[in-house]
Amino acid sequence: MRNSKGSLMRPDPLPSSASHPVVTPLSPSVVYASETPDALDDQYEGRVHGYTYSREGHPNADVVAKRLDAMEGATGGVVTGSGMAAVTAVVMGLLKSGDHVVGGNQLYGRSLRLMAEDLPRLGIETSLADPGDIAAVEAALRPETKMILVEAVSNPTLAIADIDGLAKLCKDRDILLVVDNTFTTPRGFRPFERGADIVIHSITKLLAGHSDVMLGYVVAKDQALNDRLRVFAVTTGLTPSPFDCWLAERGMLSFELRFDRAQSTAVTLADHLSALPGVKRVIYPTRADHPDHDRAMALLDGQGCNMVSFELDGGREAANAFTRAADGLSFAPTLGDVATTLSHPASSSHRALSAERRAELGLHEGFFRVSVGLEDPKELCAVFTDAVAAATS
Structure with a gap:
């Protein structure tokens, strides 16, 4: 700090330390100060590495x-x-x-x-x-x-x-x-x-x-x-x-652990859904009934990832009943959370498409996309059993 009398003068950004933080520090600063115009030229012209303005x-x-x-x-x-x-x-x-x-x-x-x-x-x-x-x-x-x-x-x-x-x-x-x-x-x-x-x-x-x-x-x-x-x-x-x-x-930092756990549960859930009365079809890449099964196995090296899609018998009424009965599962237009989430393309991601165009893609009112999370597989399957039963009763 060059002027200790000025209360708004900026101190050195971090106190010196013989050790370093284990966690990456958060750097919210919008701007970064350089010593001289020459020093700023060196940064912009690539002779040294440094930050200038956080948009850059x-x-x-x-x-x-x-x-x-x-x-x-x-x-x-x-x-x-x-x-x-x-x-x-x-x-x-x-x-x-x-x-x-x-x-x-x-x-x-x-x-x-x-x-x-x-x-x-x-x-x-x-x-x-x-x-x-x-x-x-x-x-x-x-x-x-x-x-x-x-x-x-x-x-x-x-x-x-x-x-x-x-x-x-x-x-x-x-x-x-x-x-x-x-x-x-x-x-x-x-x-x-x-x-x-x-x-x-x-x-x-x-x-x-x-x-x-x-x-x-x-x-x-x-x-x-x-x-x-x-x-x-x-x-x-x-x-x-x-x-x-x-x-x-x-x-x-936990991505690979989360991916592997969610993928394993997705396999279990896909097989479970396929056996439930009231489920018209199940889509999961490693299942033998997937339309692109051979290509999926070759491209993904036998993996199926964490997404499962399925279609209920019935239309919007069945879809509404399903989400109401899916106790503890978030009905939300997203994927990849630690918890399992449900998405209904006809009312969210693909709502801008005409009904005819959605039908061409197979996105009927009973179609759901599931982003499988980290729940206990048995408990998750039980929730889907109850929700599908409610949708088809």
Whole structure:
């Protein structure tokens, strides 16, 4: 501190210590002070590392990015304020007016809205195709196609993309393959190992895992693309909160344990639901009756992750009865919490779609998506038994 008489003069940020904190310190400062203009030049021009203004980066975001980089086998990832901010950074930061992007036809609802309404308004043309049908994707391509955006496992019907076929198609046509890996996570699938160019995550979900964080992440194989993504995110203010990053790091420390426990319970729950009267169908990647079972087993190396979808007999009335009777389970449009949550796409993530379009995707009024949490499997199955019985009585 240079002037001890000034009550508002800033002291040195941290007292000196021969030891260091075990937990990463939270750094909420919006600005960082430099010694001189020359010192600031050194930072901006890359001769030294330092922070300037938190919209341009801060320590807590870097900690999370490096953890995810290691999990995905990448370097230079960018943390954003939400999963949709990461999607936006990719399509708007890398594409321009006149370009064309093909999206999977079962993307997350807001991604579908971005494709259908916002990108065309900005002059970026879009098409949708089944990512499990390479012929359909190839038919949707145009000379101006620059990108294909898919989810490895779709939200919410758990359809499995043909990543190997898409990677070959993209390589042959010099097109970027972007994979949203939120459902699968790096524990279930590593897209770069199967030919993806860019990977997206909603950290909000299973990675952070406690329903108290809103963050996204994006990383490219090509560092020049990472630089473009970072500049766009900084310019448009897709800034992550230091506090959310701090919470996310805490959640990520237990991620693998949570993933394995939730996945194990999801297998049990899927089999249990399939035997209940009143359940029309159950969708889980490792089940033999999954439409993409063989592809799922090959792509996910025998894993199914923590998401289970199923459809009740009956319509909205049955759905209402089910959620009322699902004692202790949160009916909420989210996934990846420590507790099991229920989502009803027709009234939440895909409500913007017409009833006809939802029907084409198989999202009827009795359709639910389950994000399996960490409860005792027997107790969880008992809750579903009672809730399904209430819905069909």
